[in-house]
Amino acid sequence: MSSIKGYYGKLLYINLTTGKIEKREIPEEDLAKFIGGRGLGVKILWNHLQKPGVDPLSPENPLIFMTGPFSGFPVPSSSRTCVVTKSPITSPVHSPYPHASTLTYSNIGGFFGPELRFAGYDGIVITGKANSLCYIVIDDDKVEIRDAKKFKGMRTDAFDKAILEELKDRRYKTVYIGPAGENLVRYASILHTSTRAAGRGGVGCVMGSKNLKAIAVKGSKQPDVAHHKKFIEILEKARLVLNNSPNTKNWRSYGTAGYIVKSSDQGTETVRNFREGTFPEAYKIGAEAARRDVWVRDIACMYCPLACKKSGRTKGKYGGIVHDGPEYETGTMLGSNLLISDMAGLLKIIYNVDDLGLDAISTGAVIGFLMEAYEKGMINRKFLDGIELKWGSVDATLAIVQKIAYRDGIGDLASKGVKALFQKIGQGSEKFAIHVKGLELAAHNIQANPPRALCYATANRGGCHLNGDSVEAQNFRAMIDSTGVCLFAAMDKVYEEPIISMLSAITGVEYDRAQFLKAGERVFNLEKLFNYCEGFRREDDWLPDRFFEDAFTIGPKKGAVLDRAKFRDMLTQYYKERGWDPETTKPTEAKLKELELDKIIS
Incomplete structure (x- = not known):
């Protein structure tokens, strides 16, 4: 029994190749030094991959879902789960290993992490590869690997509903991949509640490589607290200071979309594949426009007073969907970055990206790169399977998104990221292939920063x-x-x-x-x-x-x-x-x- 409180000191290990399920103790030294979440996940990854150059899509690469010591306690804004693995999209300039890549860690909010703690675990470590598509069900101490062939190819919005119908219990909290993950798109994401994404670094691709469609969890436990009275006193203070903060009020009112116009006005937004820092039409897709024309609901993660997620319905040609957004990253990378200022069209793109299980940041960067290469005559419509990929085109963007998720035609090459694209296209295109170590940059431009x-x-x-x-x-x-x-x-x-x-x-x-x-x-x-x-x-x-x-x-x-x-x-x-x-x-x-x-x- 660990002398450090706030943990179970227990990890759930699942080998999908053998079907072996076991519970392992976490060394107290690791809890003391690496805490949980990202830190403990990185230490576990280090322990597993003792030799460099392991193929990220091999059964040997672990997929790790880690909670932190705050998870499951009513600590304000403490619902995050960190997914840690070796990335399938990054690579060094030079390395003796053909499969060399960075580690990656990708955070996701919502309800999954707290529920995993309620089930009695500090994290899940998944290795191996199932023979066919499967999903994992965790109900406290009962853990099963079930067949998921009936869900093959299902998009995330539909699957989010279907898995709960299958389980016949809405108390389950789920994470899952869409077609992009199943098809091993290198920047596929892992979704939760069909709008929250662990998007960066290709964690969904690694999940797909293991033939794992989803994890569902519910539980009824909670770990001990070392100093309960002290915790309650500080917790009350934390709630008061955060609730009364002007920053919290801004998150509630505008979410991250409040930065779309602000960043453009400051000259730090990602516009036209990072060519500019200001988008003159940013006001059409910013928070005020969304609040006026789209948003009908503010959504919070578990125990969070910020309620930064916004959801609404659009009308017109691209209308009829109810979905989250725009957020700063999605609104900028799929909007300003592509010179798209049609709010309904933008939200349709965001919906499709999430529904297919793609990382919105990398997807926007890849399409922006292709738009610029097309504009400069480095590629033609034949290269793009007949798509007229011009700046500002919603329809062309939707077509490319579809091709990427299914690795169809140009989508196969584009599914590997901008680094693979410029290596194929050449002609100096590496100058505007926007990545570091193979991972595409996000919506914050840097010529002036x-x-x-x-x-x-x-x-x-x-x-x-x-x-x-x-x-x-x-x-x-x-x-x-x-x-x-x-x-x-x-x-x-x-x-x-x-x-x-x-x-x-x-x-x-x-x-x-x-x-x-x-x-x-x-x-x-x-x-x-x-x-x-x-x-x-x-x-x-x-x-x-x-x-x-x-x-x-x-x-x-x-x-x-x-x-x-x-x-x-x-x-x-x-x-x-x-x-x-x-x-x-x-x-x-x-x-x-x-x-x-x-x-x-x-």
């Missing part, structure tokens, strides 16, 4: 906008991802101290801010070690030429462009601050010893 450029370049999972713009921010966010708290809430300064205090009260391990950040630094460095072993070096922490050569031509940041020399200096300073070798980016022996990682890699 060097700190965000650093964020993208140094992210361990590839071009990640949530990585953090500084060393301290990266360590803090790694720790937040390890607790089960949503980053949107955690970014509010008024919530930072209550988070640390609640972690101490739940676990019985006393944390101050310095210790909290040190734990995040340990997680970040273990991720870096994983990538380093796969062959990633300084040359992989770089950005496409677009950001150094193509200055904005419109908007408040007109003329902005990154300076190569200054950015190199920024990276060098970053590595020194991290305690990494500035030439190779390998963490130094002194840093590994400081973080108690030296024994792990010895």
